[in-house]
Amino acid sequence: MxxxxxxxxxxxxxxxxxxxxxxxxxxxxxxxxxxxxxxxxxxxxxxxxxxxxxxxxxxxxxxxxxxAPLPELPRPRLLEGEAPAGLWEGLTEQAESLGFEVLRMPRDRIERGANGCIDFETRQVMVCADMDPAAQVKTLAHELAHVRLDGPNQRDDAREHRGISEVRAESVALMIAAAHGMDTSDYTIPYVAGWASNVDGKDPVAVVRATGEQVRSTAF
Structure with a gap:
């Protein structure tokens, strides 16, 4: 270097x-x-x-x-443009069937200014409204994966390592988006790589591989 x-x-x-x-x-x-x-x-x-x-x-x-100057690590880039017709409504129906309300909120109303978050106590899924529809629907897919995989009653290693939870949720979002013709790689790849690298004591590639079956079954 x-x-x-x-x-x-x-x-x-x-x-x-x-x-x-x-x-x-x-x-x-x-x-x-x-x-x-x-x-x-x-x-x-x-x-x-x-x-x-x-x-x-x-x-x-x-x-x-x-x-020599250090190379800059790639950063997740928000999706731009419109979302596939009906995808937001379909994901919202799934969240509601699990007892969660889906809300679009200004970024400054969401915890830590994130793209989205979940409140398991109030059973609300919040998505930042200050993004293009494509980014909003991808974020909703990500948060819905958290609903299915990371509730308070879950008892797996993702409860100890947030990185595992984030890798799983974003990978599910990628698969859902891809099934509807959306390319999320500019956001998903840097995001997953960053979180996988933050799981203490585990190889990032191993972290991604270990989530494979959970990601597949949740996405489908």
Whole structure:
């Protein structure tokens, strides 16, 4: 990236040391064997990397580095234009069937100035009215996913990690929008990537994959 760290400005951590293991029968834990540095797997073998030890290593906070400007991370871009005919009404009917009232509100009336939010006590779904209809209906799909997946009685890991909850809800919104010919990728991809990266102790890709079945069943 063309940047360098300040002298003595790093944090000492335990860095993982990984080794390659191979197996022709990966379901059998006892079948895995460690490969040598230049050793190739045998035909038909599966290769995986595993942590075998840790060594002292250093990392630096970006504020303690200098050099080339840091690239800007992509930010979610609100959808523009009209919404598919009937989609808002259909999603509203689903929310009402679950006992929730759908309200369009000015942004300054919504908690933290968000695009949308839910009040589970008053059973209200609020969507920011200061957006184009396409963004409003995508937001309603997102909040409806929260209604179905993240109610007070839910007892899964999303209750502990908001990032998991947000990844699921936005992924559901993407699938609903795509089914009606809407492309939400400019908003959804940066949004999901950002929240998945904020789940402590979990790989972002693993977070997204783990939500797959819940997303599919909720969207359909």
């Amino acid at each position: 063309g940047r360098w760290p300040e002298k003595d400005g790093g944090y000492r951590i335990r860095g993982p040391v990984k080794a390659r293991f191979a197996s022709a029968t990966p379901r059998d834990p006892a079948s895995w064997r460690r490969l040598g540095k230049w050793e190739k797997p045998r035909p038909g073998e599966v290769v995986r990397r595993r942590i075998v030890s840790v060594v002292p290593a250093y990392v630096w906070d970006v504020s303690r580095t200098h050099g």
